[in-house]
Amino acid sequence: xxxxxxxxxxxxxxxxxxxxxxxxxxxxxxxxxxxxxxxxxxxxxxxxxxxxxxxxxxxxxxxxxxxxxxxxxxxxxxxxxxxxxxxxxxxxxxxxxxxxxxxxxxxxxxxxxxxxxxxxx
Amino acid sequence: xxxxxxxxxxxxxxxxxxxxxxxxxxxxxxxxxxxxxxxxxxxxxxxxxxxxxxxxxxxxxxxxxxxxxxxxxxxxxxxxxxxxxxxxxxxxxxxxxxxxxxxxxxxxxxxxxxxxxxxxxxxxxxxxxxxxxxxxxxxxxxx
Numbered sequence: 001x002x003x004x005x006x007x008x009x010x011x012x013x014x015x016x017x018x019x020x021x022x023x024x025x026x027x028x029x030x031x032x033x034x035x036x037x038x039x040x041x042x043x044x045x046x047x048x049x050x051x052x053x054x055x056x057x058x059x060x061x062x063x064x065x066x067x068x069x070x071x072x073x074x075x076x077x078x079x080x081x082x083x084x085x086x087x088x089x090x091x092x093x094x095x096x097x098x099x100x101x102x103x104x105x106x107x108x109x110x111x112x113x114x115x116x117x118x119x120x121x
Numbered sequence: 122x123x124x125x126x127x128x129x130x131x132x133x134x135x136x137x138x139x140x141x142x143x144x145x146x147x148x149x150x151x152x153x154x155x156x157x158x159x160x161x162x163x164x165x166x167x168x169x170x171x172x173x174x175x176x177x178x179x180x181x182x183x184x185x186x187x188x189x190x191x192x193x194x195x196x197x198x199x200x201x202x203x204x205x206x207x208x209x210x211x212x213x214x215x216x217x218x219x220x221x222x223x224x225x226x227x228x229x230x231x232x233x234x235x236x237x238x239x240x241x242x243x244x245x246x247x248x249x250x251x252x253x254x255x256x257x258x259x260x261x262x263x264x
Contacts, residue, residue: 027172029140060165062172063237067230074228091165098240099233100222 007035010042016050016118017043018111025060036068040075049081050118054111056087066101073105082106086114130156131196136175138187143175146193150204153197159260166241167202167258173234174206174254182208182252201243204256212250 009020019039026032043051051072055061069085076083086108088096096102108114130153134146147168154164175191183189186209194205221232239245243259 027168028143029176060168060172062169062176063231063233064176066233070228070230091162095169095237098237100227104227 007031008038008042012048013052013115015048015120016052016115017046017048018115019051019053020056021054021058024057026058026065027060027062029064032062032064032068035065036071039068039072043072043075043079049076049079051076051081051083052086052111052114052118053083054086054114055089055092056111058089058092061092061095063099066095066099069105070101082118084108084114084117086111130198131194133192133194136179136191136193138179138183138185138189140175140179143172146175146195147171150195150197150202153195154202157197157199159197159202163202163258163260167204170238170241170256170258171204171206173238174204174256177234178206178208178210178252178254181213182210184210200260202258204254204258206254206256208252210252212252215247215251 007022009022011018019042023031026035053069053072073083084106087110088107093102093107096105096107106114106117108117132149134142134149136142136146150167150171151164154167171193175193178191179185183191189209192205192207196203215235218235219226219232221227221229221236226232238256242256244255244257246255247253248255
């Protein structure tokens, strides 16, 4: 079942909660605060602990958005799950590399590859 | 906003604590960069640096005080683009900002704005007490 908010789209993909962005820019603080609270609420309510955040269509991303991903990563780990990221455009991938957050996150070229990498069961 | 005889575009915007004017600033700068045929990577880099600089100035400089403003001045020419972001705060020591790429800091959710500015801009200077940030993007640095 899929549900929609103004900033994010959520759906279940087997044992994984799939999160996609509605906006092409994930920059401004008000939007990121909204994304943060929506993500935390949905993850805490989800039956599964695994989360995939797909960046398809996202063109810009700020350090505040990186902060939200770090917070979400801690929450997912605390729940015994894995957070994986996918479909990150080259310019944004560069932001992850500069900040060395590509060492913290599991990043995949496509959501299919990411989904296949989660533990089964 | 104005355009000089040398073809340089410039302007200034006062940004309030709610950052409502930030999109006006970003749109004006992007239009000027496009007029001067800056590439996609330059537009990405400058948009990100402006966002980080203004939000740092609002949050850490003005401490989100609604009575205080951030002044953003910009100038875009054929070879380079310059930006001055000035807040009404008490300044800071840029050398004292922890390195967010160290293993022990990697999971701290904040503190990456200044690092991204330094990575994407050709020159970054702090004036006065640290509450005046100057950023220069040189075109040859663009990928």
